[in-house]
Structure formats: structure tokens, C-alpha cells
Amino acid sequence: MINVDSIERGIVLDHIKAGKALSIYRALELDKLDCSVAVIINVKSVKMGNKDIIKINDRIDINLDVLGYLDPNITVNIIEDEHSIEKKKLHLPDRIVNVAVCKNPRCITSIEPELDHVFRLADATKGIYRCIYCDALPKRK
Amino acid sequence: MKHLIDITDLSLNELDDLLKLAEDIIRNRNKYSEVCKGKKLATLFYEPSTRTRLSFEAAMMELGGNVLGFSSASSSSVSKGESVADTALVVSKYADIIAMRHPKEGAPYVASLYSEVPVINAGDGGHNHPTQTLTDLLTIRETKGRLDNLTVGFCGDLKFGRTVHSLIKSLARYENISFVLISPPELVVPDYIKDEVLKKSDIPFREVLNIEDAIADLDILYMTRVQKERFFNEADYIRLKDTYILTLDKLANAKPDMKILHPLPRVNEIAQEVDSDPRAVYFDQVEYGKFVREALIMTLLGLSA
Structure with a gap:
């Protein structure tokens, strides 16, 4: 068992699907933070079997839309004085901007690089997103 | 309605109003001959499509308006790298x-x-071609007298045929x-149309290989061209282009009022x-x-006769 200190003030991303923490870390650009960040992989979980956890030792602004798109089952815990003061449930955002890219070679974004890559939620039950320009499915960045 | 990008941008009421207006124009052409006097339509055609461009230009001229524009990317500022x-x-x-x-999806x-x-x-x-769909809907309404209670067959290139996808939607x-989708396995309707349009709304459809297997049931038979420009590989195009050819023999069992x-x-x-x-x-x-x-x-310009 590895012990990772609890944080005094910050954010804990819990219930990340096992093995996905590093992609979340990159998508949220946590490598650009000055504070310490702990990425814990393959933690035993009663609910999930195995899960990943990310602990961020500061109260930063997390892009909940990005996180909701990547995995709406993640729990966001806000920590103050070493205690969780708020749990944020995520949902699939209606639109995501520059989180994923459109790889359709026939899409206008393929020839106009200054355009934002925007996807809309086309099917909330299946979590399917489609490019607002060409209706193609997204590819993760 | 400010723009028309996708046919589903239109509500059923808006669609109905448009088709009714078109029908009034058909029957009272003189009434509309100067409705667009002093207005200009720009046709920006980044790829050649003579008949669609001429249709737009003829439409504007019949309303008394003027047209300007270009008919290929090479004759426009896009050749200098200007963005859409x-x-x-x-x-x-x-x-x-x-x-x-x-030619690129989403440019309009x-x-x-x-x-x-x-x-x-x-x-x-x-991707989309909403004015072709409006054309198809008006044709069905004018020739069948209705847009409901129909069995509609689509035949040919149902994979790349955007007119098919828009009309199904x-x-x-x-x-x-109900729909009958007649195509070779290589050119079937994409899964997303089946899943997100047909299955989602419980609309009956079946997929068949031959025109003869479906012709007797149809109120409408929508034929399509196997378009060379939609293939990356010319050999695939040559192999499939003659697959589905409609002849009088194949129409033998069709309803007399099928269109x-x-x-x-x-x-x-x-x-x-x-x-x-x-x-x-x-x-x-x-x-x-x-x-x-x-x-x-007329509708987009907010004009009436």
C-alpha cells in the first residue's frame, strides 16, 4: 500500500476509470500548475474494482465540461482544511470546444486551421458527440 | 429562420409555409415577378455545379432580382488563401x-x-444539400398530394448520397x-442515419439488394447516381456504377401512381x-x-407578394 498525504486545500478527482488518470492529467493541463499534483493509479475500490485518483494541492478552476466529456462518472471533491466541503457531480456538456479534434478529411476544419473544433452532444443516452460543421465523430486530442 | 444550412433547421410549420409559398408561386407567377426588385443574390460556388447555380440564378431572376458571384474556387479570392x-x-x-x-463539409x-x-x-x-431536399419534398407533395402515409424507396448510392440522407431525415x-433502402452492401445508408434517425423514432425500414424485391410496395422511388467524386478509389467506382439501372421491365410490378x-x-x-x-x-x-x-x-429576405 502506498500512502499519499491528504491535502489541506485543493481538489481531489475521484472515481477515475483505472488507467485513465494520465489522459485526464494531460487534458486538464495539470502539468502547467505550480502546485503539487499526485496521480494515483490502480487504487482498490469497492464500487469500481480499481480506480485512479488525482489530488491537486490548490483550488484551481477545473474545466468541468472537459472532465464531463472525458468521463462523467468522475467525482470532483473540493477540499478545505483537509475535509471535503463539496462534491461536484459531472454531466455530459452540451458543447465542447477544442477538447477533441475533427479528423474528417472532408470537414472545413481540415483546411481552415483557425476554426475552433466544436462538438455538440448528439445523443445524451449514448454520450455521442458530433462535429458542428460536418457531423463526424470526435477524436481525442 | 435566418439561414438555411441543414434541412432540420426548419420546423415542420416553416417547411409547410415554404412549400405552400412555392405552390402559390407555381400557380401565380406574375404576382411574384418583381418581389425581389433591387435585391442581389450572391452565388458563391467553390466547386462547379452548373444546374444548382442556374436554378438559384433563375429563381432570383424570376423574382425580379439580380445575381452576382463565382462558379469555381480558382476564379475567386479563395485561390489567394482567403478564409470562408x-x-x-x-x-x-x-x-x-x-x-x-x-466541397468541404460545414463551410456554409x-x-x-x-x-x-x-x-x-x-x-x-x-454532407447537406437542403435546397435539393426542399425540391424533393415539393415534388412529392405536388405529384402525390401529401408528405405523409408514404412508402419511400431509395436506390443506388445511399452511403455518400447526401440528398438521400437529408430526405430521409x-x-x-x-x-x-416507411423506407425501403435498396443498395449494394458497399453503399448502404450509414449507421448513424439508421441509429439516430430511423431506429430512434421507430420508423419502419428495410434494406434490400434488388429493385425488384421492393418495387411493388413503393409510392416513391428515389433513384441516385453513383458519384465518381465521392470515391477515393476509381476501381471501386467503376465496379459499382452500373449496379442499379432502372428499366421499364423493372417497373412492371410498380404501382401505377408511383413516382x-x-x-x-x-x-x-x-x-x-x-x-x-x-x-x-x-x-x-x-x-x-x-x-x-x-x-x-423570399422567406429569408422577409418578402411577400
Whole structure:
């Protein structure tokens, strides 16, 4: 068992699907933070079997839309004085901007690089997103 | 309605109003001959499509308006590297309404975000072609008298055929519609149309390989061309282009009041002998296209006779 200190003030991303923490870390650009960040992989979980956890030792602004798109089952815990003061449930955002890219070679974004890559939620039950320009499915960045 | 990019941008009421206006234009052409006097339509065609461009231009002229524009990317500022957004903004300073055709999917939508005047999608790659769908709907309504209670067959290239996808999405909104999808396995309707349009709304459809297996059930037979420009590989095109050819023999079991539509141009998928059959309405369809574009231009410009 590895012990990772609890944080005094910050954010804990819990219930990340096992093995996905590093992609979340990159998508949220946590490598650009000055504070310490702990990425814990393959933690035993009663609910999930195995899960990943990310602990961020500061109260930063997390892009909940990005996180909701990547995995709406993640729990966001806000920590103050070493205690969780708020749990944020995520949902699939209606639109995501520059989180994923459109790889359709026939899409206008393929020839106009200054355009934002925007996807809309086309099917909330299946979590399917489609490019607002060409209706193609997204590819993760 | 500010722009027309995707046919599903239109509510059923808006669609109904447009088709009614088109029908009034058909029956009272003189009444509309100066409705667009002093207005300019810009046709921005980044790829050649003579008949769609001529249809828009003829529509505007019949309403008493004027047209300007270009008919290929090489004769426009895009050849100097101008973005669609900039072109749309600049042209909207000259014209009152824009019809844009572009080989890239979503280009007219981008134009609509930046243009100061209404933008009509006149076809964006293999994606949408809403005025063709309006044409098809008006043709069905004029020749069958209704848009509900129909069994509609689509034949040919159902994978890349954007006119097929748009028409399926539109007809799916009417009561008691069922579809028969006739194509080779290589060119079947994409899964997303089946899943997100047909299955999602419990619309009956079946997929068959041969025209003869379905013809007796159909109220409408929508034929399509296997388009060379949609294939990356010429060998695939040559192998599939002659797969589905409609002849009088194949029409033997068809209902006497079935109607045959085709977005044109045809290559050889409908034998010329079918042209004189009263069920063939594909050349009338061309004229309906002009009338429905007149109705669309008037509606987007907020004009009435």
C-alpha cells in the first residue's frame, strides 16, 4: 500500500476509470500548475474494482465540461482544511470546444486551421458527440 | 429562420409555409415577378455545379432580382488563401443573400456565423444539400398530394448520397412513413442515419439488394447516381456504377401512381425508355427546384407578394 498525504486545500478527482488518470492529467493541463499534483493509479475500490485518483494541492478552476466529456462518472471533491466541503457531480456538456479534434478529411476544419473544433452532444443516452460543421465523430486530442 | 444550412433547421410549420409559398408561386407567377426588385443574390460556388447555380440564378431572376458571384474556387479570392469566414463577411457587404456551395463539409455553416445576410447551403461536400431536399419534398407533395402515409424507396448510392440522407431525415418527421433502402452492401445508408434517425423514432425500414424485391410496395422511388467524386478509389467506382439501372421491365410490378424522382444529373441509372413513363417526374422535379428556391429566397429576405 502506498500512502499519499491528504491535502489541506485543493481538489481531489475521484472515481477515475483505472488507467485513465494520465489522459485526464494531460487534458486538464495539470502539468502547467505550480502546485503539487499526485496521480494515483490502480487504487482498490469497492464500487469500481480499481480506480485512479488525482489530488491537486490548490483550488484551481477545473474545466468541468472537459472532465464531463472525458468521463462523467468522475467525482470532483473540493477540499478545505483537509475535509471535503463539496462534491461536484459531472454531466455530459452540451458543447465542447477544442477538447477533441475533427479528423474528417472532408470537414472545413481540415483546411481552415483557425476554426475552433466544436462538438455538440448528439445523443445524451449514448454520450455521442458530433462535429458542428460536418457531423463526424470526435477524436481525442 | 435566418439561414438555411441543414434541412432540420426548419420546423415542420416553416417547411409547410415554404412549400405552400412555392405552390402559390407555381400557380401565380406574375404576382411574384418583381418581389425581389433591387435585391442581389450572391452565388458563391467553390466547386462547379452548373444546374444548382442556374436554378438559384433563375429563381432570383424570376423574382425580379439580380445575381452576382463565382462558379469555381480558382476564379475567386479563395485561390489567394482567403478564409470562408472573410469571404462571407465581405460578400455580405455587396449582396442581400448568399447561396454557397463548397466541397468541404460545414463551410456554409461557417459562412453563416460571419455573414451579415442570410446564407443558403447550396451543398457542402457529401454532407447537406437542403435546397435539393426542399425540391424533393415539393415534388412529392405536388405529384402525390401529401408528405405523409408514404412508402419511400431509395436506390443506388445511399452511403455518400447526401440528398438521400437529408430526405430521409425530413420525411421521418411526417406521419406513417416507411423506407425501403435498396443498395449494394458497399453503399448502404450509414449507421448513424439508421441509429439516430430511423431506429430512434421507430420508423419502419428495410434494406434490400434488388429493385425488384421492393418495387411493388413503393409510392416513391428515389433513384441516385453513383458519384465518381465521392470515391477515393476509381476501381471501386467503376465496379459499382452500373449496379442499379432502372428499366421499364423493372417497373412492371410498380404501382401505377408511383413516382420516380432523381436529383440529376443521371448517368445511366435510369434507362431513357423510362423518361416517357407517366411515373417519371425527375424532369418536373428540376422546375420544382427553381420554385422552391424562389420561396426560400423570399422567406429569408422577409418578402411577400
